[in-house]
Amino acid sequence: MIEGSNKIQVFEPHNSALPPLKPYISEFWRRREFATELSKFSDKAEYLESKLGKVWLVLNPLFLAVIYYLLVTVIQGRSAQTNSFTVLCHILIGLFTFYFAQNCILLGAQSITSGGRLILNQAFPRSLLPFSSAISAARQFLPTLPVYISIVIIGKLVFNDTQLPGFTWNYLLIPFILMLLVITSFGLSLLFATMNVYFRDTTKLLSYIMRIWLYASPVLWQPEMLTGWYRIILYLNPLGPILSANSRIWIDGMAPTLSQLIGCLFWALSSILLGGYFFISRERDFAVRI
């Protein structure tokens, strides 16, 4: 017998913008397995056809790594080999991290409109669909970390004299930064998923926004390149503080600065609260909008 059976459910008109949050969150938590399995199944469906299957998940970032390595050596010239390797590592880890946010936002934004039939047939907290997309994005992101670490190790052995740090305790801060990244991206994906229900061209627009967003983020350039008042660009970007802090830990082996931490926390909280409010207050409307 299923949990929650023999329970009387009452459906009444909603007068307030938000449904009661406690039952909403407990229902979300009770059905979390649906989100994880949905993510697994959609990944399975996507990679079932291709013979490379899951290998593609690792191959994709590797190809990217090659493309950006070429970019770095062409722009910087071969003169400063060790320095350019550090720059390459900064680009790599920034890019891998940014791609998680991008996948999470793009997949999540489409999750409601493409889950139309599911939404019309069953009542469940709709935020499970973008959440499932976030899990998919994480499953694509995780295999890129070993790839990055292997490249760093190979680089350290080959070039001998890189500025990259060895193991430091500061690496223990990475899960914390990644958690803030997940919260920020999930919050933003809720926002765009809601927008996409009302304006179906949001996802089209998003692919351009994400491209500009990448160039405006400290991924292809280093945060230190900005001085004085220009540094504000780093903090106006919801992903800016996270990407700078992330690069500082991975590349410099140093703990994030206080302003970076405050920036990360600020954007994580703002996006999850704003996105969550926007989404949950409108999700009861989705069934008639699909």
Add this chain to the structure above:
Amino acid sequence: MPENLAVQIKDLSISYKINVESKKTLKNALMRASRGERVRTRTVEAVKNLTLDIPHGSVVGIVGANGAGKSTLMRSIAGILPPTTGRIAVNGRISTLLALGVGFNQALSGRDNIILGGLAAGMSRSEIENQTDAIAAFADLPEGFIDMPVRTYSNGMYSRVAFSVAVNMTPDILLLDEALSAGDAAFKEKSFNRMRQLCEEARTILIVSHALTSLNELCDHAIWLHKGQMLASGKPDDITEKYLKFLNVGELPSSYEDL
């Protein structure tokens, strides 16, 4: 809510606005705003002042012309559409089949889709895995099809799987919208038997269908919805007869003209 009731609906009205725009895009919205136009919307009153009590163990058939509000009513009982006014209380776990092939991923096998369907209905992975074989056996697809991608299925096979998932969830309340036409005569017989079995276990079934003979055979109560209002409620034979007459003559029986 009284103990013996599975569903209690009081003064339910549901209306919603639909956007008349051809395309709902940001581009169109901006163009409209620049011209100072407003969005053209139309309010649809899908259900009006409906009051209905459904006791446990009953099979209720719902008839009505297209656009009478049948699907809206079903979705509101499932908790998908919130009421505009009024109140719905539901006692028990609901299983729904409101749109055929819901959540079906074309690239996945029938078996995977059964698991996905169960999870969407709120079951846990282990619960649904215990039942997958039983559901697959109920759907009784031709040899080997259950492990093939759903996109290779015929329409009939597709609806058989969807129907099997819905009726085998051991729901307290089963909501079926236009799902009776699934499969051939043999499958129909089997699904009717399964529904009768559910009834005997004091479970409740609500069926929207245009197959009036099947409704007469299955239901112990029927209601007739017309433009969002309940015109008649009673024995299935009487209701379907009146409804048929209305369909043939094209006008409402004189006794309903005041409504």
